[in-house]
Amino acid sequence: MTVKLGANRYGKAETRLVHVVRDGPTHHVKDVSVSIALSGDMEAVHLTGDNATVLPTDTQKNTVYAFARRHGVGQIEEFALLLARHFVGSQRPIHHARVEVEEYGWNRTGAHSFVRDGGEVRTCVVHHDIDGRTTVVSGLKDLVVLNSTGSEFHGYIVDEYTTLEPTTDRILATAVAAQWRHRADDTASYVKVYEEVRGALLDAFAGTHSLSLQQTLYAMGERALTACPEICEVRLAMPNKHHFPVDLSPFGLDNNNEVFFAADRPYGLIEGGVLREDAPAAGFAWE
Numbered sequence: 001m002t003v004k005l006g007a008n009r010y011g012k013a014e015t016r017l018v019h020v021v022r023d024g025p026t027h028h029v030k031d032v033s034v035s036i037a038l039s040g041d042m043e044a045v046h047l048t049g050d051n052a053t054v055l056p057t058d059t060q061k062n063t064v065y066a067f068a069r070r071h072g073v074g075q076i077e078e079f080a081l082l083l084a085r086h087f088v089g090s091q092r093p094i095h096h097a098r099v100e101v102e103e104y105g106w107n108r109t110g111a112h113s114f115v116r117d118g119g120e121v122r123t124c125v126v127h128h129d130i131d132g133r134t135t136v137v138s139g140l141k142d143l144v145v146l147n148s149t150g151s152e153f154h155g156y157i158v159d160e161y162t163t164l165e166p167t168t169d170r171i172l173a174t175a176v177a178a179q180w181r182h183r184a185d186d187t188a189s190y191v192k193v194y195e196e197v198r199g200a201l202l203d204a205f206a207g208t209h210s211l212s213l214q215q216t217l218y219a220m221g222e223r224a225l226t227a228c229p230e231i232c233e234v235r236l237a238m239p240n241k242h243h244f245p246v247d248l249s250p251f252g253l254d255n256n257n258e259v260f261f262a263a264d265r266p267y268g269l270i271e272g273g274v275l276r277e278d279a280p281a282a283g284f285a286w287e
């Protein structure tokens, strides 16, 4: 039987880059996912394992981060063109580059605070029993927020397995899942409460200089309870969406907290409730 190599391509998929442009206290963020597929003289690597024409996918990923530092991201079409031309122009065996970029939009909620466009889900869970007892819990999930500064994390336990470096300036990002228990089932407008809680959560996230996501969580719950007399308890679940500064020193570039790898997993998961001292018993509200 004779066979031959068919169509092929290879590259680094879904490099998650967050680029923070610091314009004094006002920051701008570009949040993109870059997928590269290269093709060309790739017979030998497939047939004999000779890697002489292979630009490693790891290098492709590094190029994305280095180009962000060097040129900025700008319009995604321009960034994609820059990368595609670079790969084909700099490596003779590479004849074709496909560069796909997805950009995730962020709306400003403060000088260095942002909320992700759309995607947020409104929720509720109601119980009612034969004895006439009723509970209403409303909520939201997938409310993705980011502070590009104003977040520190240090002073934690250090044991023989700790490698995390303390930081006084990191990105703090999370997808907020919040649920709030209505004091009674006579809330006049659930939409109004929703808008107020959402606003309070966003304000507290943007306005809290954070020493931990736990502290920010508590501030958000407290702000929601202060803003809305109709509710008596807030429960929050917030994944710590880690953003790691990329080490660009091997490419002769500095990284002043501007170019980040946005990791999707694993993530810290911070959960907690805040309730009024005089909150009525929850009963089956959270079941």
Ligand SMILES: O=c1[nH]c(=O)c2[nH]c(=O)[nH]c2[nH]1
Pocket (backbone or CB within 6 Å): 153, 164, 211, 212, 213, 214, 240, 268
């Ligand atoms: O805000 C944080 N809380 C933690 O408990 C934690 N743990 C960790 O590794 N990073 C962080 N960040």
